[in-house]
């Protein structure tokens with residue numbers, strides 16, 4: 001009886017893992033991730049993009065990200081909704097940091113709690129890296145991550161960001177990650 005139960009669970013786990021791999025491959029290969037402005041038509045959905053319970057203390061939610069975009073508009077703050085096909089799955093906020101060393105500051109990057117671990121974050125950050133590398137107002141992207149946010153730190157490691165030892169005195173609990181654009185071919 002116990003073996004039957006174990007086999008059933010194994011089958012469920014395998015199907016779940018395969019499903020995740022297929023979703024990840026689909027979003028990366030087919031590039032079905034797109035970025036859209038926040039408008040009067042989608043802002044309510046955007047404001048409902050939420051981190052999980054355990055992420056709540058270290059990241060802003062959708063409404064917070066929209067508000068941050070407003071207060072940082074003097075830094076050319078740009079807030080985009082991340083869509084997987086027709087569904088909004090996350091939000092991001094990019095600003096210009098013009099003090100030397102100047103960079104794009106990825107102020108917020110959030111995949112909705114129900115859409116995480118499906119490869120959307122990876123596909124979206126890749127698209128952002130490519131798009132900003134193409135524009136190249138600055139030579140790099142910086143992001144600050146709460147030291148205890150292990151998943152996000154693993155995520156940026158995997159996405160080509162490199163941890164550096166800069167500590168911002170105003171938020172010493174954060175670790176900085178930097179992505180430097182590759183040389184143009």
Ligand SMILES: CC(C)(COP(=O)(O)OP(=O)(O)OC[C@H]1O[C@@H](n2cnc3c(N)ncnc32)[C@H](O)[C@@H]1OP(=O)(O)O)[C@@H](O)C(=O)NCCC(=O)NCCS
Nearest residue numbers: 059108109110111116117118119120121122151152154155
């Ligand atoms: C970090 C975040 C953007 C990743 O997005 P995602 O769509 O869940 O990530 P992906 O499915 O593309 O996963 C890529 C990698 O991220 C890491 N990761 C993401 N979520 C994880 C989790 N819950 N547990 C463990 N690792 C995780 C893993 O290294 C994973 O690679 P793997 O699947 O090979 O193990 C998402 O978890 C999130 O929005 N978190 C809350 C907001 C935040 O912390 N933002 C970063 C600071 S600005």
